[in-house]
Amino acid sequence: MKKKKNIGIVAHDNRKKDIMEWVAFNWKELRQHDLICTGTTGKLVEDALKEKCEEHGEVPPTVTRLKSGPLGGDQQLGAMICEGKVDILIFFWDPMQPQPHDVDVKALLRITVLYNIPTASNRSTADFMVTSELFHEEYEPILKDYRSYITRDVDME
Template sequence: MNYKTVQTPARKVIALVAHDNLKSSLIDWCTKHEASLSQHRICATGTSGQLIEKHCSLNIEKLISGPLGGDQQIGARISEGDVDMLVFFWDPFEPMPHDPDVKALLRIAAVWNIPVACNFASADMMMASSLLDQPFDKRVPDYERYIQQRSQ
């Protein structure tokens, strides 16, 4: 795979997702970081987004619920370059009926080189990063070059 460098903007698009047993943890985390999060665009899967808006004064773009395709919606946005960070509080103790969607979302985040936090501690560290509020360069797959090579 060939790569290119793109610039992540200062105002990030942050996607938020939480499994049922961890939705309260995500709400607590959002409350803790509400001031910082309000400086960025936030999208979330349906139920998580509704609960966050209910408990915080954040403006959330709510997608559909994860098991109904919300995880895949976020994955599509990542591959289109429309999500800069992912906070995904997934439950390692509870098997999920949509586990393949969860794995696909994490795979796409890795492919497109976006920061991913899977728990409170890693999400706190992401929010404390000096790169949170400034542009930074990252490597992503060079899709145009990939298509050109495959179509020859």
Template sequence: MTTKTQTTIPRIALIAHDKKKDDMIALAAEYRAFLQGCTLSATGTTGGRLINELGLAVERKHSGPIGGDLQIGSLLVDGLIDCVIFLRDPMTPQPHEPDINALVRACDVHNIPCATNVSTARLVLSQLMGTTS
């Protein structure tokens, strides 16, 4: 079992379902100055938008439906992610729901904060900002 260790540079995973990608861009724009000092990983399209629209440095993984959620989960299990911001669309069925559930379960198992809506994401990011200053 891996335990999370405090790092000086937060390692954050950013994931957003299609109908939540605009919300992710708005959230990341709000916290852009902080996120620029973090190590960011994201699933495919979300990562591309964060790079192209906000100029953030992001390690892009595959799109969620083709394994990106699992790639983020692997980083998390290896102790390389400190928190997950996963803006989920609860109203649209997702073809890769088992992968999504596995990622959220991995967050629970490894005691990693996982924000699944904008309000919770703001709380998590604000807390991280306060602990890294």
């Protein structure tokens, strides 16, 4: 992980207000990194950062917008994690609302664990993450070696 991180930001509909407040509060930390967002969240994040940065004469960060979560954005983000293109995930998900793409959400969270990606699912964890001294430093996560799983014998009977 380089100093300049690729940060995934996702928020379910009922958590978009929360993510916008968090982004506006942490704009100074986020502007130093590249952001990757799903659908509508990406537009909201882009607008909020642009406003804050212009207010203070700063350049807003790059925001890459993927598809909306239910239209494949969660899967796109998961694929980027597998390819080593995402370093951190901030995902404000709604535990009280069933999601039509719940299996995609579960798969995305599984991939973050599999690839040892720091993941915040609420504001407190996200606050701790962006205030960590590691947030702006190089960091080499320890990845589990899955070679024995990949090269295992498979019984084809």
